[in-house]
Amino acid sequence: MKRFLYELGESWKIAVAQMRSNLTRSTLTALGVIIGIVAVTLMGTAIGGISIGFDKSMAVLGDDVLYVTQWPWKVVDDWWNYRDRKKIKTEYAEMLNRMIEKTPNSNLIVAVPTSSVFRSIKYGGNQVDNVFVLGTTSDFIVTSTIDCKEGRFFNELESRGGASVVVIGYDVADALFPSESPINKSVLINGQLFKVVGVNTRQGTFLGLFSWDSMVAMPLGAFNKYFSTNTESDVRVKVKDKTKLADAKDELTGLMRRVRGLGPEKKDDFSINEQQAFKSTLDPIKNSIAISGLFITGLSLFVGAIGIMNITFVSVKERTKEIGTRKALGARRRTILLQFLIESTALCLLGGFIGLAFAYVMCFGIGKAFPSFPINFSAGLVIVSMLVSVMTGLFSGFAPAWTASRLDPVTALRYE
Amino acid sequence: METRNSVRSVGPLVIDIENITKDYVMGEEIVHALRGVSLQIHRNEYIAIMGPSGSGKSTLMNMLGCLDTPTSGRYEFNGKSVAEMNDDELAAIRNREIGFVFQTFNLLPRSTSLRNVELPLIYAGIDPETREQRAAEVLTDVGLGDRIHHKPNELSGGQRQRVAVARALVNRPSIILADEPTGNLDSKTGEEIMALFEDLYQRGNTIILVTHERDIASHARRTVHLRDGLIESDHAGFIPEIDMATVG
Numbered sequence: 001m002k003r004f005l006y007e008l009g010e011s012w013k014i015a016v017a018q019m020r021s022n023l024t025r026s027t028l029t030a031l032g033v034i035i036g037i038v039a040v041t042l043m044g045t046a047i048g049g050i051s052i053g054f055d056k057s058m059a060v061l062g063d064d065v066l067y068v069t070q071w072p073w074k075v076v077d078d079w080w081n082y083r084d085r086k087k088i089k090t091e092y093a094e095m096l097n098r099m100i101e102k103t104p105n106s107n108l109i110v111a112v113p114t115s116s117v118f119r120s121i122k123y124g125g126n127q128v129d130n131v132f133v134l135g136t137t138s139d140f141i142v143t144s145t146i147d148c149k150e151g152r153f154f155n156e157l158e159s160r161g162g163a164s165v166v167v168i169g170y171d172v173a174d175a176l177f178p179s180e181s182p183i184n185k186s187v188l189i190n191g192q193l194f195k196v197v198g199v200n201t202r203q204g205t206f207l208g209l210f211s212w213d214s215m216v217a218m219p220l221g222a223f224n225k226y227f228s229t230n231t232e233s234d235v236r237v238k239v240k241d242k243t244k245l246a247d248a249k250d251e252l253t254g255l256m257r258r259v260r261g262l263g264p265e266k267k268d269d270f271s272i273n274e275q276q277a278f279k280s281t282l283d284p285i286k287n288s289i290a291i292s293g294l295f296i297t298g299l300s301l302f303v304g305a306i307g308i309m310n311i312t313f314v315s316v317k318e319r320t321k322e323i324g325t326r327k328a329l330g331a332r333r334r335t336i337l338l339q340f341l342i343e344s345t346a347l348c349l350l351g352g353f354i355g356l357a358f359a360y361v362m363c364f365g366i367g368k369a370f371p372s373f374p375i376n377f378s379a380g381l382v383i384v385s386m387l388v389s390v391m392t393g394l395f396s397g398f399a400p401a402w403t404a405s406r407l408d409p410v411t412a413l414r415y416e
Numbered sequence: 417m418e419t420r421n422s423v424r425s426v427g428p429l430v431i432d433i434e435n436i437t438k439d440y441v442m443g444e445e446i447v448h449a450l451r452g453v454s455l456q457i458h459r460n461e462y463i464a465i466m467g468p469s470g471s472g473k474s475t476l477m478n479m480l481g482c483l484d485t486p487t488s489g490r491y492e493f494n495g496k497s498v499a500e501m502n503d504d505e506l507a508a509i510r511n512r513e514i515g516f517v518f519q520t521f522n523l524l525p526r527s528t529s530l531r532n533v534e535l536p537l538i539y540a541g542i543d544p545e546t547r548e549q550r551a552a553e554v555l556t557d558v559g560l561g562d563r564i565h566h567k568p569n570e571l572s573g574g575q576r577q578r579v580a581v582a583r584a585l586v587n588r589p590s591i592i593l594a595d596e597p598t599g600n601l602d603s604k605t606g607e608e609i610m611a612l613f614e615d616l617y618q619r620g621n622t623i624i625l626v627t628h629e630r631d632i633a634s635h636a637r638r639t640v641h642l643r644d645g646l647i648e649s650d651h652a653g654f655i656p657e658i659d660m661a662t663v664g
Binding site for chain 1: 481483484503504507508511512518522524527535536539540541583
């Protein structure tokens with residue numbers, strides 16, 4: 001082992017000297033690896049960012065909330081079985097809440113109705129189209145990680161009275177009120193004035209999934225009064241203990257069957273969903289983006305590796321006589337193998353290091369230029385790309401190094 | 417030069433070759449480079465191996481230098497049989513027992529004299545301090561004490577060959593094997609190198625000189641002539657009457 005480390009150290013010195021003396025060639029060869037590592041690393045940060053974006057969007061759903069919907073949150077083959085189901089009504093929430101109150105040791109806390117529709121919203125000369133307008137109760141904040149930057153969520157009084165108040169998302173606020181505070185201003189939705197009582201903190205948007213940034217919420221009473229067409233209604237139910245999600249789901253199913261008045265022989269005519277179900281639908285998409293992305297960028301690294309392999313072959317050929325001399329002086333096969341392997345690995349490591357530095361700067365630049373684009377430059381990524389560099393070096397150096405180590409000393413010495 | 421023809425006591429046997437042959441396959445043909453050579457070399461001998469090209473001289477040198485193994489026959493180096501050794505065992509023998517001096521010097525062009533001389537010590541696994549110290553000592557011995565940090569291209573031909581000689585000596589080998597050591601040098605520098613070999617011989621080293629030049633071979637105390645893969649003659653001293661004029 002000690003002997004091996006000794007040889008490793010000596011080979012390293014030789015490799016560094018060799019790179020220095022062939023500076024142009026080493027730089028050009030390393031360039032291939034640099035480009036490869038930059039591509040792979042940027043892809044890695046993008047994938048990391050996508051993953052974070054997904055998780056952030058998922059967090060909005062809450063991991064302790066069950067969603068009662070007409071359609072299940074998954075791809076179904078027998079869509080016709082779901083199409084004719086009765087729509088979910090917002091009144092179910094009240095019925096569920098009454099039942100929850102009467103159930104001792106219920107796993108459920110509260111049911112919250114939500115209705116939604118897409119509408120334009122106006123203030124002064126500014127207008128935002130296709131805003132997700134949500135009608136709900138003041139209990140909504142229990143089920144969601146909503147947080148007001150300014151003002152507040154509408155209260156129970158406003159909720160019960162169906163007051164014309166709205167809480168608006170960050171992007172909506174930004175578009176309508178570029179230079180003033182939206183609080184207590186009246187916005188126009190569907191020809192109706194609503195008073196802004198709160199603005200949400202920015203959550204960031206990702207692929208347009210569930211961001212509160214571009215939506216507005218108002219009391220259900222007001223919603224029902226002014227929006228009656230094309231609305232979608234769900235009921236969301238907060239669970240007491242998220243480790244007992246399955247129990248809670250069973251309980252809720254039972255309650256919903258009572259609400260719907262289903263006999264024991266009837267199948268459920270509603271779906272109960274949770275964040276996890278959605279995640280398992282999205283995960284394969286996320287993974288296939290990651291795999292195909294890494295594969296394509298991996299190809300550029302592969303091209304870099306071939307460059308290294310090529311140059312190591314040239315180096316072995318050029319230095320045949322030197323290899324012969326080294327063998328005559330007592331270098332063993334392993335020593336020669338190690339020497340060339342380390343030369344190619346050192347080149348790849350150098351390339352990897354420079355590539356990583358470039359990627360870091362580029363990520364920093366992208367992060368500054370497009371703050372909403374999720375990027376994730378992690379320590380793990382640094383370690384992985386360094387490992388990839390070393391592997392690339394070993395992979396591309398092995399064939400030439402093996403050739404060198406197998407050279408016959410007599411032939412090698414005679415080589416001109 | 418007064419010791420030139422003095423009789424020396426014979427040291428222990430270093431190289432013991434008996435009836436070795438070497439065949440090469442060249443295309444369709446089998447070339448018999450050595451057809452049965454027997455040779456014994458003792459410690460502190462100074463021997464020249466001569467012969468025209470194609471005589472098997474180089475092949476014999478490769479055998480002696482453990483760069484190659486014979487097709488058949490027995491070869492013992494310091495009592496150890498090397499004929500059946502594998503590559504790595506041969507490398508170890510070359511490292512510890514044999515000091516090579518080549519016609520083309522074979523120095524690493526981008527390394528200093530010191531680093532070049534250190535090379536065999538690196539392969540022997542010697543620690544850096546000892547290595548540097550020993551390499552510097554040997555370089556001083558061959559008269560290059562003031563050139564240890566020079567690179568080969570900053571040295572004259574004679575100085576380069578001195579570095580190569582220092583490299584051959586640094587691991588204190590049993591034999592020094594010099595292949596046409598003056599072939600790339602002018603005659604004056606060549607004589608200087610031969611004087612260095614004479615000095616090494618006087619200090620107790622065993623030297624095997626492979627050459628086709630009579631002037632060079634005349635420095636040795638024993639001359640072996642090869643022809644067509646066989647030993648034609650093996651004499652103490654140099655035998656000038658053998659006609660080498662046919663050789664270039």
